[in-house]
Amino acid sequence: MKWVYVGAIVAATMACxxxxxxxxxxxxxxxxxxxxxxxRVGLSIAFMTLSFFxxxxxxxxxxxxxxxxxxxxxxxxxxxxxxxVLKENVTGRRWAGAWxxxxxxxxxxx
Amino acid sequence: xxxxxxxxxxQGRLWLLTVFVIVANxxxxxxxxxxxxxxxxxxxxxxxxxxxLFSPWVLLxxxxxxxxxxxxxxxxxxxxxxxxxxxxxxxxxxxxxxxxWVYGEQISAARWAGTGLILLGSALTGFTPPKDKSV
Numbered sequence: 001m002k003w004v005y006v007g008a009i010v011a012a013t014m015a016c017x018x019x020x021x022x023x024x025x026x027x028x029x030x031x032x033x034x035x036x037x038x039x040r041v042g043l044s045i046a047f048m049t050l051s052f053f054x055x056x057x058x059x060x061x062x063x064x065x066x067x068x069x070x071x072x073x074x075x076x077x078x079x080x081x082x083x084x085v086l087k088e089n090v091t092g093r094r095w096a097g098a099w100x101x102x103x104x105x106x107x108x109x110x
Numbered sequence: 111x112x113x114x115x116x117x118x119x120x121q122g123r124l125w126l127l128t129v130f131v132i133v134a135n136x137x138x139x140x141x142x143x144x145x146x147x148x149x150x151x152x153x154x155x156x157x158x159x160x161x162x163l164f165s166p167w168v169l170l171x172x173x174x175x176x177x178x179x180x181x182x183x184x185x186x187x188x189x190x191x192x193x194x195x196x197x198x199x200x201x202x203x204x205x206x207x208x209x210x211w212v213y214g215e216q217i218s219a220a221r222w223a224g225t226g227l228i229l230l231g232s233a234l235t236g237f238t239p240p241k242d243k244s245v
Contacts, residue, residue: 107224
């Protein structure tokens with residue numbers, strides 16, 4: 001069950017950051033007049049709440065030494081999203097960092 | 111006419127806020143973890159996980175994590191992401207240390223190694239340019 005919560009945290013955080021990033025870019029490019037008045041920001045807060053709620057439920061059933069490092073799984077997941085969804089440039093060093101985190105999260109399961 | 115000097119030097123202010131960000135995160139997680147694992151006997155609803163959210167430890171954790179979010183945004187306005195990410199990733203290790211020390215959690219060698227790799231990986235991710243438009 002704890003991996004279900006980790007998955008929910010990662011998915012909700014990715015959705016939240018995607019929406020906030022899109023909102024920031026839309027505002028910067030002049031497609032949206034306001035930053036905080038956008039529907040994307042409102043929806044991102046809903047995902048942030050879902051992520052936080054999942055985190056509290058994870059803490060209820062998992063050790064602190066597992067729960068907190070496990071949330072770092074958002075780093076490799078968001079690196080993939082940044083590269084393939086947001087089309088950002090991801091350097092080799094950033095990929096290496098993301099892979100180290102992914103291996104680290106795998107190790108904390110043991 | 112010179113502008114008034116801040117009461118704490120600029121570099122000092124930066125480090126003070128950095129320490130606050132790390133402490134708020136670590137203590138917030140600690141309080142939240144304790145509150146979620148030790149629910150109150152009082153019942154406000156028929157749903158245990160909703161009742162758990164009314165524990166004072168959970169509320170303290172929520173308050174500290176809200177302060178952590180706000181202070182991290184402030185820190186990001188003072189310093190580069192490449193500074194903030196690696197420095198604050200120390201929190202992963204501190205949470206594991208506190209889990210071991212305060213809650214007596216059994217942490218395997220693999221989990222220590224994994225936590226170390228997460229620290230290293232976040233630091234490596236942080237030491238990259240925050241923005242690159244070359245694509």
